[in-house]
Amino acid sequence: MKVEEYQSSGTVHVPMTCTVREAAKQMRDQHVGALIVTENGPPSSRVVGIVTDRDIVVKAVIERLAPDDLLVADIMQTHVLSIDRSADIGDALQTMASHGVRRLAVTNAEGALVGMLSLDDLLGALARDWALLSSIVRSELTRERTGSVQSMLPAA
Structure with missing residues (x-):
């Protein structure tokens, strides 16, 4: 499984x-939990x-600072962790865990920013995969219980 x-x-x-x-407000309106901060704004x-x-x-x-007077530059993290989009999900999880x-x-092969990977993205994807796997197992159990299990081998 790849990051992309x-x-x-x-x-x-x-x-x-x-x-x-x-x-x-941007986080609320865009339904995101993180914003990339740029020097002048445009991507x-x-x-x-x-x-x-x-x-x-x-x-x-918590510090009771006025949100209208405080700039993003005052609270942002200046070190942005990144991962190549062709990297394995396991590498992404390891990076998240270790940091x-x-x-x-x-980023892409040229180092340009092409997206974000969040733990929520991964949890959602894994939940969908597990739900599909569960559905397959339930279907097989139902077929076995009802005796409708058919051989996948061609008839002789």
């Missing part, structure tokens, strides 16, 4: 001059960090 199969395509960007309140700008919903809570809300993060920026 599970990543969220694209990312939501905010400029480092964005206020914490504006960032929180073609240089990535300078990442801000998560947890950063907002831990660094702003204690729930999200990774996803």
Whole structure:
């Protein structure tokens, strides 16, 4: 299983001059828990960090800092962990575990940002896979109980 199969395509960007309140509104409106922070805003700008919903809570809300006066640059993480989209999911999980993060920026072979991979993305995908596997097992058990098990071998 490769990262590109599970990543969220694209990312939501905010400029480092964005206020914490504006960032929180973007997270709510875009249904994301992290924003890529760029120098000037447009996606073609240089990535300078990442801000998560947890950063907002831990660094702003708990400290009772005014979200309209505080900039994303004041609370963002400047080290953005990334993984190549062709990497194995196991490598992504290992990176998340070893760094204690729930999200990774996803890059292409040229190093350009092409998406995000979150623990929620992986859990959702795994849940779908497990549900399908469970359905297959239930179907087989039902067929065995009802005696409708048919041989897959051709008749002689």
